């Protein structure tokens with residue numbers, strides 16, 4: 001009994017936490033991604049109070065706390081690049097190896113911002129407020145990468 | 155507003171990699187320092203408002219399960235609060251509410267994180283996004299704030315140097331703060347400008363470090379204050395606001411959520427002109443440009459005028475309203491404790507206990523917290539007078 | 541919409557960590573590596589904590605290295621449950637984990653995964669300790685004999701790294 005001064009003090013315990021999930025899209029996002037997969041079309045919904053159009057669709061307008069209309073509004077896959085960043089910083093789990101560009105797109109006919117990658121353009125040619133358009137993925141799976149990225153409008 | 159409440163004690167740990175110190179020991183260190191600061195013991199604490207950020211940072215779900223006793227919460231009410239980066243502010247406000255409501259007289263608020271325990275804090279940050287519409291880009295914090303920063307620059311026509319200059323001012327202030335992590339002697343504009351561009355328009359210099367830290371504050375009801383200290387920090391105004399991520403007409407450069415919080419807190423505190431009346435502010439500037447955006451958010455100037463306010467030198471240590479004498483979140487960011495550090499630093503200033511970073515004669519201070527996708531904000535206004 | 545058109549995204553989150561046991565629990569883990577159970581005695585209430593913690597809960601006392609005491613690697617079962625059902629999904633292939641949101645080098649950070657049944661989760665009061673140690677009893681012979689009040693003794697792992705499972709399991713004495 002008593003203190004043994006020779007005992008090692010363990011400095012760190014290294015392990016990996018791994019958890020599998022099944023994330024539910026829900027009614028609106030299921031339909032949204034069905035349309036991107038099958039028809040390469042973007043749809044939004046309109047708030048029953050402020051009439052603003054939200055893409056991706058949401059069942060409630062966050063500002064008004066009002067439901068959105070059941071009708072689906074086709075929206076353009078063209079829009080204005082609101083802001084962007086070129087990521088050189090590398091960390092695990094990125095969509096692709098840096099450098100890559102990523103930004104917020106204000107799609108025509110909508111009232112919120114849609115986040116996506118930016119491609120087919122040299123980084124120093126990207127500018128806020130430039131017109132961009134979606135480039136669709138030829139192998140859609142029903143997720144956000146049914147759009148490959150946005151590129152400068154032709 | 156409920157009963158009048160004051161902060162009587164503040165406890166901080168150093169912001170660094172605490173490789174010798176487990177999570178419970180880190181929380182206990184902050185709490186024992188806060189108790190020592192006001193001469194109370196853990197037996198005096200009646201309830202605990204507990205904060206910690208997203209579980210994926212340390213991979214320990216439901217952290218209050220094993221930290222309640224480290225906060226002196228044995229056989230007491232322990233409430234966990236969680237609002238992302240602003241959790242330290244929300245935990246402080248939660249502690250204040252518990253006393254102001256009349257339910258408890260002496261309440262401990264404590265918040266922290268050990269960001270160095272994951273291979274990258276960005277993994278944890280990636281998991282805060284919607285798995286179906288957002289996590290695909292695993293944005294992390296730097297690239298999200300890069301979007302905010304570029305939006306601000308391009309909207310108002312500020313060049314890249316404004317961010318760098320704000321970073322330098324904070325790094326120089328941090329030299330006076332024993333709890334700050336980034337302390338670089340002789341730090342200047344050229345050094346900052348030469349750092350690599352990590353997420354355009356943000357260079358390494360524009361970003362906060364990754365810290366382990368905890369911070370604690372003790373809130374006490376009015377009739378108990380004078381028996382404990384003759385230098386309390388009276389809570390004069392408190393506000394917390396939230397907003398969504400994808401809402402219509404959102405402009406990342408115009409944090410209307412923060413402006414709303416400021417208006418509520420100023421009304422409570424009777425502040426009409428914050429630029430003139432406040433003596434010091436502590437802002438959650440995890441990234442350099444946020445220093446300027448938050449000036450506007452808390453109403454020190456109009457939208458778009460933050461850079462011009464900075465140009466006047468008003469917010470330098472030598473100015474009439476120093477911002478972040480501690481060096482701010484830019485020089486120490488544990489996320490979980492960072493927003494409470496802002497509140498605690500603001501409280502220390504009006505208590506006159508801020509040491510080398512003290513703003514002489516500070517009577518009215520503001521501490522801010524930011525969290526989520528630039529969508530959660532907390533504000534506390536402290537006064538040396540009731 | 542047809543109910544079979546409701547989509548579900550299958551995914552996972554995998555994150556490597558290096559947790560800090562700190563000065564006190566770090567000694568406890570160092571003890572396990574040497575096949576020793578080290579407890580810590582609170583100088584205020586005299587209670588002995590094994591496994592180690594940073595703090596005596598009742599006294600809010602922060603343990604110091606000099607509070608360390610070495611205890612026998614044996615104790616008494618206070619409660620237990622025998623786990624025979626496997627409530628977990630199958631342990632994922634390393635390749636699946638590697639494709640997770642945050643890829644992991646499993647050689648550096650082995651996967652945390654619960655033990656394969658059958659085993660008993662037991663609460664053991666180590667001789668001389670005032671706390672209970674949650675651990676396992678393994679092996680059908682041991683599970684058959686297991687009772688509240690059973691005396692148990694540590695069975696140590698061959699390879700030890702300073703980890704809770706350096707003490708592989710307890711066997712019924």
Ligand SMILES: [Zn+2]
Pocket residue numbers: 582583584585586587596597598599600601
């Ligand atoms: Zn004790």
